[in-house]
Amino acid sequence: MIEFILNNNKIKTDKPNGSLLVDFIREHQHLKGTKIGCREGDCGACTVLVGESKKGKMEYQQIPSCLTPMGNISNKHVVTIEGLNMESLSPVQQSFVAESGTQCGFCTPGFVVALSQYCLSHKASNYDNAIASMSGNICRCTGYKPIEKTALHVTKALKNKDTDQTIQWLVDHKYIPTYFNAIPKRLSELKKEIKKETSGILVGGGTDLYVQKHEHLIDLEVDLISDRPDLKYIKIDDYTFYLGSALTVTDLLESKAFCGIFSKLSKQMKLISSAMIRNVSTLAGNFVNASPIGDMTAFFIALNARIILSNHKTTRTILLKDFYKGYKDLDLSKNEILTEIQIDIPKVNGHFNFEKVSKRTHLDIASVNSAALIIEKNGIIEKAHISAGGVGPIPLYLEKTSNYLQGKALTKEVIIEANEILQSEISPISDIRGSEKYKRLLLRQLFFAHFIELFQINLLG
């Protein structure tokens, strides 16, 4: 039995935990405001909110209900457009009307729900965050300009939001219905899901699995890892980070410690999927999915990350870069779970950069990505770790290039020479994300970009 609260209603259901939230909402509950535009997480028509009580505060995130297994919303509060409706329109809804932010309307509930998440956040209001909240939502009619105006409008209206008492403030100002106030208490009264025998399939956020084989999974009980506290933590010991494998990209972004080290993280992560997908997609899922263009994979390979793999009996540690043996072929045995990621942060002189280019800059899979960690002292490269994705059957650690750079002076000539080596290490193929020639050229450019971004070396002149 899965128990949760859907809008203002307590739900108890014996649906398999691998079945999809969107189908439950639309077919079982007949709540038709949540739309289906793609079933692949790429349009946002199905966006709903999921809320959990964290440190005494309700935290709401927007998620793709088309990829969310029911088990992942157990004991949580799910809000659909119907759950936001009140007697009169909320300021978010009013702004969409006033700014003509809706035409055919099919995308609109998703946008309204996503922008409501922005209202529900405990951060001070800020236009960029308002737009980011809708980064997973696609509209084919409006050209987005009226939606931007809506975001601006709402941002202004939220200027005096009391971020200590967000929910109460929003209820008082008629952004959300009053029932929201009682949700924390009602959630605490729900019964935990009782584990049934499962199929043994591990599911994190489901953003890879459900895109690839949703028909196969929807009738199954699966092993969910996203809500396991033992896999969701950030620990820091001296200069080492220990990251639970179920952490999402959003979790990293919310971590002050992590952002303290990676000062450009939010800019870099903005290039990865959308707010909605980042909220649910796990590090483990990204690594194990083994896509040659996994962004977090490229990111962590360049950090020379270690991963911990364990089954019931044993635990072992390997380097992430050694995890990949061939196309979708991993150094992972049947019962193993990826539990933890470890990275050592250089004590001094470390410089890190992440680059990604895709056809559409946001919410798109990379044509090529690359990350670089360079330890530099007095113009000499003491150590370099360069990764690259989209240029071979697996996410690559550019071993030869990295080795070549070690001990070299940071000069234009060295970098140009390093690119020659780099080109010999990769084997891109022509596909939908670009021709072989393009990918080679693009990786050269991104490799150059690391040095231009980090050291302002002029590589053109």
Place this chain on the structure above:
Amino acid sequence: MKNIDSKGHVTGKSIYLDDIPTIQGTLYAAVYSSPSAHGIIQSVDYSKALALFGVEKILTFDDIKGENQIGGIFPDEELLAEKEVHFQGQPIAVVIAKSESIAFKARKLIEIDILEKEVIIDAREAQKKGQLIMPPRIFKSGNLDLAWSVCEYIFEGRASSNGQEHLYLETQGAYAIPLENGNIKISSSTQGPTAVQRAAAKVLDVGMHNIEVDVVRLGGGFGGKEDQATPWAIMAAMGVQILNKPVKLILSRMDDMKMTGKRHPYDSDYKIGLSKDFKILAYEVHFYQNAGAAADLSPAVLGRTLFHATNAYHIPNTRLTAYSCKTNLPPNTAFRGFGGPQGMFVIEAALAHAAKKLKISTHILQKKNLLKTGDEFPYGQIAEGVVLNKLWSDLDSKFDLKAVENRIHNFNQENTYSKKGFSLMPIAFGISFTKTPMNQARALVHIYSDGTVGISTGAVEMGQGVNTKMLQIAASSFGIHPNKVKLETTNTTRVANTSPTAASATADLNGKALLKACTALLERLKNSVAIKFDVNIDNVSFENDLVYIDNVPTEMTWEQLVDQAFLERVCLTENGHYATPIINFDMETQKGHPFAYHVFGLALTEVTVDCLRGTYEFDAVKIIHDFGKSMNPSVDMGQIEGGLVQGMGWMTLEEIRYNKEGRLLSNTLSAYKIPDIYAVPKEIIVYPVETEGSEMAILKSKAVGEPPLMYGIGAYFAIDKAVMAFNPNAKLEMSAPFTAEKVLMGLY
């Protein structure tokens, strides 16, 4: 007035096809389609699929009682393939089961054996092999051969534009239910209810009167549901005919992308000749349209390519030849602009090419050759009410082109890794269906005895706000509050023999029909008042829900008047019929006056290219647009911005890819990218230009659906300029879309 659907949309209460409450016993259908792009079906084994629990029936061509034919213009397209398949995704069978997931599972169990035949995906190759949908169509004007000899400059080249996926957010679908006596009601997500009704009747071998098609609204159409909503509706109706149970068929996104046609890719050869002072004297083009495997609307789309081949320019001597080439792709179809954009892209490419060679700015050539009132189009229509020069000077005075040029030049001097470019894009777009008989519409108006009003027209609401405009017309005609007026669904039983909601002409046609109906009702009501108060009928008017005499309100309310008229047995229902006057076209000579009027506009696009990574961002698009007298500025503005961004998507990100075997590679939203909120220009400014409008436009408010899409073409040429600023030696093919890949390859 805001779009009357807005409130329903923002609360999620608006009903789309898949939201219609299902009747108990409803069955679900999934389409089984060809895995091969061309071949002969040897055998299909349905046994495993049929054996799956919950499968009720698998429909094949054998189950068709009437004709297995859905071709709209030519009868060349089977609903369900019999022997030969012509594209991957061509429907072969329909699995009907107790649930959607069973239907999908069963579909996977179908086994087919196909004898593969040669696959052609390229238009030129098809043309070479004589694979044409119809004979080439040619427009000629002036004396081209003579003109070449007096040209100072002649440039020849090639330009191509790729297709475009409609990506209406709501996929195709239909829900058919049995009525009594073998009648069937189909709810369809279609722009053409009559097309669905007509084709369904033919396939099911029943009368059109046996089929009722009803449309509430579409979650986007853009032309993709003009002709291609039909097959799914018929399949559902066939299920009803055979099983006598409701059948619902909703395409998954992947099925939709795979099975339906898109904007036509075009490949073209152009030759342009200029005089010494840069007047275009001669223009010759061969257009190769990739029609896909069946005619669908391709012949009509091809026509519009020719009509718009010279865009907003006057060119006295032309020969424009267009081939509709038959390939093994899904039949390509209507898409906002309907072939016009493809034609315009070529002339813009030719001008950009000429400007590069002449080492001048393209806009000098553009300005020099702008169309003027009195100029003749290659198809014989004399241009009227042309405001292009005014638009140009308005734009210049508002944004100072010289300053823009200098600013960009300076920026490019100062920045190594970042270059800017700008372009101008004028448009002249003809309004009317180019097939004259389609320019007709009807509207049915009931005034109920309590004074409320119900309106049915042939217009389909798909976000463009046509229902809002209809409501405005009725409310303002009767002088009553808009909340007394209701727009009914679009239904073939109430309004018959409709033209599809397309060609930007829907508000004009249906609005004029509605206006006629309202006017007739007004006459009768005024007459009733005139008799009662013993005044002349001309002195009666209605305003603010009251009866006015000599422009002074009386005590009599609208409700009282209607009640009185009803008791007097005045007919309170009217059916208005409108057929656009004047327009004509002679297919023999390819000359005539096909358009009621033209819409004009001019866009300035500015882009910044990241020359390190090959990516780009649009800084601004500034538009001066000829709305005529816009009857709803907020709705019309939405069309401009939305159309622009859609056009920019076509020119930049949106890349349809098929492999050699005719398999769609860009078959999901993760592989096919339309603009997202970060991809749109940082600034879009739209200024209306003061013009008279056209008498042929509804309330002089010019059609606005399609024209703005073509502003997007400016995006291509702005990028081109920025790339050239970085690498003046770039050998750029004129080949849209200008993806990040093409940019980087051009930069280095």
